[in-house]
Amino acid sequence: MTSGTAVKKISLRLMAVLLVIFIAIQFIRPDRNISGQVFQTDISKTYNIPADVYTLIKNACYDCHSNNTNYPWYSNIQPIGWFLANDIKNGKAEINFSEFGSLSKRRQISKLRGIETQIKNDAMPLPAYRLLHKEAQLTEEQKELLINWIRNTRDSLSLNR
Template sequence: MSRTKKILLAILIVLIVIQFIQPTRNTSGQVLQTDIVNMYNVPQSIQAVFENACYDCHSNNTRYPWYANVQPMGWLLARHVKEGKDELNFSEFGSYSSRRQANKLRAIENSVKDGTMPLSSYLLLHKDARLTETYKAEIISWVRRTRDSLTQNK
C-alpha cells in the first residue's frame, strides 16, 4: 500500500472514530422562571425574534441542526453555544443582578443596532433569523423601556 493510501486510510479511521465522541447537548426542555420572558413583559413579536434568532446560542434550549451530529462540527457548535451562554443567557436572565441586567440590555441594544448579532456565520444557515429594520426598532425600543424601568426601580 502506498504512503498516500495509508495516510488517507488513517484520516478516514480518525474521522469515523471521532463520530463516537459527541458533545453534551444544551437542551433542558423547559422554560425557567428566570427566563427573560417570565421576568419582563416581552411582547410576543419580540419573544418570537429572541427564540428564533438568539435562543440557540443564548439560552438553555438549543435547536440543533443535522450537522451537529457530525464531528468536528458538533464540537464547534458546542463551544460556540457555551461562549454565547457565558456572555448572555436569556434562560437565566432573572438571576442576574439589576445592574448586570441593565448592562446586558444595553449590550443587546448595541449589538442589534450595529448588526453584530445575530452573528453572520449563524445567519448563513438560518436565514429566518435575519432581523428586519422593523424588528430591530421594536427590540431597541423594548430594551430601552425595560432598562429604564430597571434603573427607576433602584
C-alpha cells in the same frame, strides 16, 4: 515500483487513516444544551415581552444564549458539533436568557445595553449563524422593534432601582 506508484500508495494509506480518524471522532460527542424546561428566571417569565419581540429573541438568540438549544442536523457531525458546543458555551457565558431574571437589576440593565449595541453593530446574531438560519436574519424593522423593547425595558428597570 515507480515513484508515481509509491506516491499513490502513500496517498491511499493517508486517506484511509484520515477516514478512520474521521469515523472515530464521530463517537466523541459534546453534551447537549437541552434542559427541556422554561425556568422562572427566563427573560420571558421575568418581563412582559410582546409575542413578536419574543419570537425574534427566540429565533435569533436562544440557540446560543439559553439552556435550550434547537440543534440542526449538522451538529451531529464532528468536529462541527464541537465548534457549536463551544459557541453555545461562550454565548451562555455572555448572557443566558434562561437565567436572566436571576441577575441583579444593575446587571440586567448592563446586559440589555450590551444586547442593544450588538444588534446595532450587526455583531449578533453571528454572521455564520445568520447564514445557516434564515429566521435569524433580522430586517431593519425587526432590529428597531427589538431595540425599542430593550430600551423601554432598560428604562423601566432604571426607574425602579
